[in-house]
Amino acid sequence: MATYRKFVFVCTGSDCKRNGCKSFLKEVKNLVKMDSHKGKYKIVKTKCMDFCKSGPIAVYNNEVIKNGSIEELRGKF
Template sequence: MPPYRKFIFICYGSDCKKAGCKKLQSEIKHLVQSHEHKGKYKLIKTKCMDFCKSAPLVVINNEVLKRAELSVVKKKL
């Protein structure tokens, strides 16, 4: 049986796109594909999650990361 993978949700609403979610998603993708995290996480793009004032938004392990940055995401993995 394959190991359980955790989900990382990245908001792709219009405000999050303006705030740089595409670049953040690319950085997280490279991080998740690294040897240390390979196969443990799955990235999921979502539509607007109604946290537009605090974009970009990432959800990891049921924790909402407002104004997410790669350094914060690394700490949560």
């Protein structure tokens, strides 16, 4: 089993699904698969994180990334 150093939690609750979490999750997966990030991150799909009005949501390094901002997440890597 591979060793991961960092976790990225992505909400897949019903409100986030309505706000486009599937496309956001796809973008996060593409970001993690890049050569410079390969094998360093693990994506964890979660249920509701109680940020329903500002979804889709990701949590990385104890920071909440709201509104599916892949640019903000990319800046944290």
